[in-house]
Amino acid sequence: MHAVTSGSRFALAGLLSGALFLTAAGTASATWPPSKGSQGDTKQSGSSNAGTLVSRVTYSGSVRSRGSGTAVQPVTDWTPPACWYEPRSVAEFKDYVETMYTDTINTPGQANYAKAAVGQFRDIYKDGKYKNYNEDKAADGNWWVAVQNPDRTDDPASWECSDLPFWVANNDAPGVPQAVTPKILAEAAYNAIQLPDTKVTLAPADITKVNLATWAWLDKAEFKPVSVTASLNSGGLNIQATTTAKPVSLRLEPGTSDAETIPASGVCAMNSDDSIGEPYAKGKAHLTPPCGIKYLRSSSDSAFHLKATITWQISWSGTGDTGANLPDGTFGTTQDIKVQEAQAVNR
Structure with a gap:
């Protein structure tokens, strides 16, 4: 030993x-x-x-x-x-x-x-x-x-x-x-900092149709600023700092080149009410979502791996000091989405 x-x-x-x-x-x-x-x-x-x-x-x-x-x-x-x-x-x-x-x-x-x-x-x-x-x-x-x-x-x-x-x-x-x-x-x-899993809500959920605009949004109740405070009390020194991450945008990557993102950049910015995207509601099937994806071919018997990445703005304040922002950070996950052949769907 x-x-x-x-x-x-x-x-x-x-x-x-x-x-x-x-x-x-x-x-x-x-x-x-x-x-x-x-x-x-x-x-x-x-x-x-x-x-x-x-x-x-x-x-x-x-x-x-x-x-x-x-x-x-x-x-x-x-x-x-x-x-x-x-x-x-x-x-x-x-x-x-x-x-x-x-x-x-x-x-x-x-x-x-x-x-x-x-x-x-x-x-x-x-x-x-x-x-x-x-x-x-x-x-x-x-x-x-x-x-x-x-x-x-x-x-x-x-x-x-x-x-x-x-x-x-x-x-x-x-x-x-x-x-x-x-x-x-x-x-x-x-x-x-522990960030929430980056799973977006989709409509239709999990299974969508070719050439159908799939709506995407984040639940603003879940995606809100999160903070971690680091503290040190040792050898006569007693200081701390709190670092806060705030979601500011969502990037969608469809998992295939045969798809279109909405907007075309694939980046959905935060709305004035701190939400990202817009929840689908009945009667909106003919509208273009502010944030979403349109798949141009089916996924056959498999699924596309949709990657959703959130950019977080990082700021901090501490004992005797309010610091400038730290570099933005990203955190993303993937979720499977199946795409079937069809030109329209009733909602």
């Missing part, structure tokens, strides 16, 4: 490569600290998670299951942060290091290089450059540690926050570009 966890390996990476030093912090920023207080009532988990450097950020609202693969997809070349730096109190950091050291040294069969590395890591903060984890300065500052976005641990970018834990005095800037801020929390929340 190997007691060095992924979080431990993260902190020890520099040691194992012979880099037994702390990366120097940069110049202080006039915008630090990012907050003078907190907003909202999102609660922070009380778990210390001793033995591994995991993020203390908590999420609330419309939060998707981790690893579900249903994340909103940015329309531009943009990705949420894969790692960042967070503060820890002296007591929390000491607990982390001592627990990691004890677990590693006492694990049967533990590799000697791992024992040596964790011992060297501990020496830096206990008896080396620092003395006893700066306990005599506990009221004057905090340790800042690198953490990975728990939803992106498989991304090589999650290892870019490679500085070993470093000391930052109260109200000083951490001096690293990935130091956690409300904006970073907003970007992390972007990746955590």
Whole structure:
């Protein structure tokens, strides 16, 4: 059994490569600290998670299951942060290091290089450059540690926050570009949003006819803005950000080139009442729908795979700041639709 966890390996990476030093912090920023207080009532988990450097950020609202693969997809070349730096109190950091050291040294069969590395890591903060984890300065500052976005641990970018834990005095800037801020929390929340399944309502439903305009619309009661709040309360820092996704348009892709979309672009914009498309009602069979599809050939014994993709406008606001919009995102699903040979149908 190997007691060095992924979080431990993260902190020890520099040691194992012979880099037994702390990366120097940069110049202080006039915008630090990012907050003078907190907003909202999102609660922070009380778990210390001793033995591994995991993020203390908590999420609330419309939060998707981790690893579900249903994340909103940015329309531009943009990705949420894969790692960042967070503060820890002296007591929390000491607990982390001592627990990691004890677990590693006492694990049967533990590799000697791992024992040596964790011992060297501990020496830096206990008896080396620092003395006893700066306990005599506990009221004057905090340790800042690198953490990975728990939803992106498989991304090589999650290892870019490679500085070993470093000391930052109260109200000083951490001096690293990935130091956690409300904006970073907003970007992390972007990746955590759970959006509703993008299934459009069709008339006729499931089975339609060749050359018949099929009406398409979204239920505005279901497709409404959704939000996720990311909060961090650690090492004297108490900040949060809320990221909101609002549906703005629907794109229809018929699943065959033998079809016409209405409008021709296939993009149905949001109406003034926040609906998309128009529900079919009796007596409208002779009308052209504002949003829909006309299939020009049958699907025979199979079905066409209609893809419906919603574009979501993403905005955020946070502690001490109201940010600009984040990149729009898309989220789509497919649904089967059978098309039969016929020129008309009674409704």
